[in-house]
Amino acid sequence: MHAAIREYGADQFSVEEIDKGTTKKDLEAKERKWIKKLNTLIPNGYNISTGGVSGGSNKKSTVIGGIRFESAGKAAEYVAETRKISIAAAKRRILKGRIDVKTPAKPGESLVKTRTYKVWSRILHGVLNKKSREYIPEISIYEQWRQFENFYRDVGEPIDPKIAFSRLDKEKGFFPDNCVWMTKSEASKINAEYMKKTGKFKRKSRENA
Structure with a gap:
């Protein structure tokens, strides 16, 4: 989404509240509901996952190249250091399952470009x-x-x-x-x-x- 805003300009996008939730679980369920209902998964929109996973301490272990890291944050630091890219870019690659740019894009993913x-x-x-x-x-x-x-x-x-x-x-x-x-x-x-x-x-x- 950030890349799209930079490309098309902030005036091409608007923020609108479409639902409310009272708990984290409730919000995650509604996120999944609206992504599915509005069909906003790539290539139809900017969501790269079906939703329902919120931020937090992010302590779930992550495996990169056969190496297990105690958190996604540590894994991102490793990818950033070994690939000479920013932490943000490393996190995006991990999220998309494309640690190296030579990894083929998933079906439909490259269409947005x-x-x-x-x-x-x-x-x-x-x-x-x-x-x-x-x-x-x-x-x-x-x-x-x-x-x-x-x-x-x-x-x-x-x-x-x-x-x-x-x-x-x-x-x-x-x-x-x-x-x-x-x-x-x-x-x-x-x-x-x-x-x-x-x-x-x-x-x-x-x-x-």
Whole structure:
């Protein structure tokens, strides 16, 4: 989540209280419930586990490379020292089960780094998050595309880094028959025609004058 905030900006995220608990056990159960209900596990969201494990003294023994450590903290110190990385990075690697970067990513884990995932994330913010600077009023998204797996299956990953994902008709939403990968010049032409048609280009020109 911290990496996503750094990449997309804090203004793209909001904090909302969705439930309450009276005990640690109650809170852990509700965390599992909401992660499952909202389907926020990677690659659909930013949760990397099903939840239900809170912080604390963290004294559970951890085995790294055949060596048993009395706590995850000690294991993280060892990984940080031997891999020449920060403690925070070491903890993330231990949590993901990828002590060395050469270890293959788990299925779906690497998808969050793809260009398609970044496009999908911006689209969702643009359609669903009214506080987002990407928000587009009165524009909807194909229901199945709310799940990244479906979006990725339908649009794929672009081979050419110079192409853009765009709507053919800017007055319509994000649907399979209205969205394609195209060159940036083609996308710019569509944007220009839309702004000219709606008068937004003229208003923008006057504002910039």
